[in-house]
Amino acid sequence: MPSMPIPPSTNISATRHAARRRGACSVGAGALAALLACSVALAAPPVTVTNARIRLLPGDLPLAGYFDLVNRGRRPVALTAASSPAFEMVHLHRSIERDGTATMVTADDIKVKPGATLHFAPGGYHLMLMQRVKPLQVGDKVPMTLQFADRQTLRVIFEVKSAETQ
Incomplete structure (x- = not known):
């Protein structure tokens, strides 16, 4: 299968960096949601x-x-x-x-x-x-x-x- 040419205006390292940031953000958002759920549970006095x-x-x-x-x-x-x-x-x-x-x-x-x-x-x-x-x-x-x-x-x-x- 022939490889697709990359348009000259595309910066490969910037594209990879943006993809990593999106992944980190979704992991960070998931961790934040879990942390908030834990803090709500801990906030309720026993x-x-x-x-x-x-x-x-x-x-x-x-x-x-x-x-x-x-x-x-x-x-x-x-x-x-x-x-x-x-x-x-x-x-x-x-x-x-x-x-x-x-x-x-x-x-x-x-x-x-x-x-x-x-x-x-x-x-x-x-x-x-x-x-x-x-x-x-x-x-x-x-x-x-x-x-x-x-x-x-x-x-x-x-x-x-x-x-x-x-």
């Missing part, structure tokens, strides 16, 4: 909170904070503390029944398995919120920081709800 609320009681009575702690990660997480500028003290508590009597105990290390959700609710785990810095009203938004055993923190906004709300 631990999230939903349904964060504070049950308002009258006067200076301690309040309770309830929420759902969701662990979407691959490892267990352990909630070890909480704090808020709206309260002098925030403790992790659990309501239990002992010898037919309901009581509260301090919970130092609340573990959540991978893929699990732990519901902080009346009669179970809750945040005990003591010594309000200022009066609260239904509808107020209260910042809370949850602290985990791996030293990670999660800032959550709790909404103040009426005493009738569970």
